Amino acid sequence: MGSSDDRFREMFFEEAREHLISLEEGLMDLERRQGDHAHLDKTFRAAHTIKGAAAMVGLEPIARFTHGIEAVLEKIRTGSLAVDSDIITTLLESLDHLAAMVEGYAAGSPVPGSGDLSQRLGDLLRVTPPGPAPASSRPAPEAGGPSRPEPDSVTGRPAPTIPAPTESPLGPPQPAAPAASSDDATGLQPDSPSSSYQIKLSPGPDTLRRGVNPLGVLDELRELGESTVTTDPQAVPLLDELDPERCYLSWTITVRTDAEPERLRDVFLFVSEDSNVHIERRLVDGTSVPVPLDSGDQQPGITPTAADFLAPSPESGAGSIAAPALAGGLAAADPSTFNGARTVAGGPAAAAGPSRPGTQVGGLSPFPGARPHARIRVDALQLDDLVGLAGELAVLSDNLQGLREISGLVPWLHALEALQRVSRQIRDTTLDLRMVPVDELFSRFPRVARDLADRSGKEIELRMIGQETRLDRTIVERLGDPMVHLIRNAVDHALETPQERLAQGKPRMGRITLIAGHEGDRVAIRVEDDGRGLDREKIIKKGTARGLIPAGVSPDDPRVVSLIFEPGFSTRDDVSEMSGRGVGLDVVRDSVRGLRGSLSVESTPGKGTSFIFRLPLTLALIDGLLVETAGGQFVVPLAQVEECVSLNGTSPALAKERPCVSVRGELVPIVSLRSVFRSNGPLPARQELLLTRHAGQRVGVTVDRLVGRVQAVIQSLGEGLHGLSRFSGATILGDGSVSLILDLSAVVTESLVANHSVHTMPSGGVRAESLR
């Protein structure tokens, strides 16, 4: 157990989120490329790192649960478990649960590990056990173990290992206890004032090359108490044959000390790996008792027992975390292999030796999950640019100070020119910081498609093109749900079953393609399927029945396909579990409009359907329409304005108690901006009508005057003005004055709710003029 310090946990949660993304991608990839395990390294490592770090920051339940995932991945990586989609499903579900655990702990409401999932992961480990002995039959490790065959001390003994559970204040097993009892068994009484030991130390050939200095051992023994050292130079060869990096000497040391036996063992902590160390305690009667070097033989806590891991209960012992990842199944837990001179965990895995992917130096992918989450990651070069520009700005400001005394115009003009250049660059670079590749959005869809395919019984291939296209961070964050909706629709309504597809001569697998790319100053994201296409006849039938289109319209009329965006419009009578959640395409379209984008559809019967999002590159800048009402100037986002028409004359219409005007025969309810602002000033001779769409219906907003188009940098209004829904921000106009940005849809909603009296009765005479 490392630390439960919050700082380390915060770091852990952040990196765990990244590793979880990496894990999910890896699993999706694994399913696609079955049989090729080389790429599994990164995926495995993500699980391994989560486990290790969780244990270190004291999140034992997370470490324990992750261990199950890691063990299965390890088994797949070593080729002893063949991947099928059930396994991937189990792993993905476990991943979801792990993510829930991470978020739960991060939010301060811990989520326990899932016993069911641990069980299923454990079942996977049991598949085709390479060894004959099932893990559950393994006897409990014997503490003290004098009866246990001593492994060859040169090759067989594991390197010194800290018994994990002793470090863990939460860990239930306390291996220190069996260790102590083994001391008693061998006659080592820690309370005896002073004991005499005889120690034989013959360092192995590689001791020096392992970074161990045997002389340090002698020095330490001398510090323990009164000692004598005899050196045995017998093995030293002639100079010609002498390898200077090899230790040929061996020593016999007698030491009289009152130090604890543990302290004595400590001295040989690093030496015992490959050296021959033999310690005997001289008893009073002259006989000697050997002192085992391992504290308490195999520590029960770190012995790899599959039972530990398989037991889903959180009490199953923290020790299982430190257990080897059950490489290659349960062979490692088989005592017969464990007692052998060579301990190979997971037989086939480790035996593969150098061919194991984990040992390959080249060809590994770079850091897992270089993906932003809560924090924003910024390209260091961009940051350098900004810092440089800020420096330039400071220099310019100094220059301007110096110009105060100068009367000539030319230096001023130069300075202004430079100022303009620098400020534009600063603006552009800063705006660029908001841009992220759409890959951050797309990367979650393979999983979505997989789950949908699983549930619908259809076969789906998801292709993604243009992931590097960059888009405003906010758009990328908010586009997720609308796109999931479209993908869901495609699977549910558009793609045929494999049988239907084969019957029509299409490939068995339905294809969904996501394409991102630039279209002028916008980014277009297409969601395409190669399914059955929109059923125009059915749409026409429903549309005419609801009075949305006149009867007898041609199926090629562009109005037909756009009917699918009408609120509550569905051609399906039986709504499926997945798409039937009461969210229609109108909601998708509205949420895209909220991002100042548009959604359109193209469809060819029998060939497929494409939905196309067209989005602004950035949300920080808008194309706006500057309007004037009652003496104030406001910016209206151009994306909210469908059309501008001029109002003159005096004949108002009333429909459903609301003022309306007729625009090309269509009765449009109107909202007066003057009445929204409760302004009573004199009416201009002529007013303008901005036509916008609200909940699928056209609504007009009257303003006094159109000033023109502007490109506005949106400034947020800040916390204090948060409640003002009718203004989405403010911007500074070219003349330096501040103008509020009007959110037309909020204005319309507000006025429909308030339903206040109307001050002006605008005319019915309409002159249509298109602004764009």
Added chain:
Amino acid sequence: MSKTIVHADDSAAVRRWVAEQLNDLNLKVVSVSDGEAALSVLRESPCDLLLTDLEMPNLDGLALVSAVRELPAHRFLPVLVLSCRHPSEFEAHRRRGVTGWMVKPIDAEHLCRWVRRVLPE
């Protein structure tokens, strides 16, 4: 003069934790996130102890250890492994060059004890 430890681990949380513990021992800790980075630090600068994780991108811990042993300056450098893995999972020849082995999770006291023990006086 304070001694220098190079610590390689792909978890930032673990790197930071280890650095804080060892800084308390008045040791200078250079933390890196993969084996290759550790190797390039070791090529360039003196070091008294290498502390490394095993599963890491670019160059795993054991490969790092054998690469370090090829560097003349670090032929006898003490190397401690700090990993979730148990040494018995690896064959002896793959563990060659490792001075000591600690299994995660580990507490600060043990980490410091081992580091102090293995550092040359």
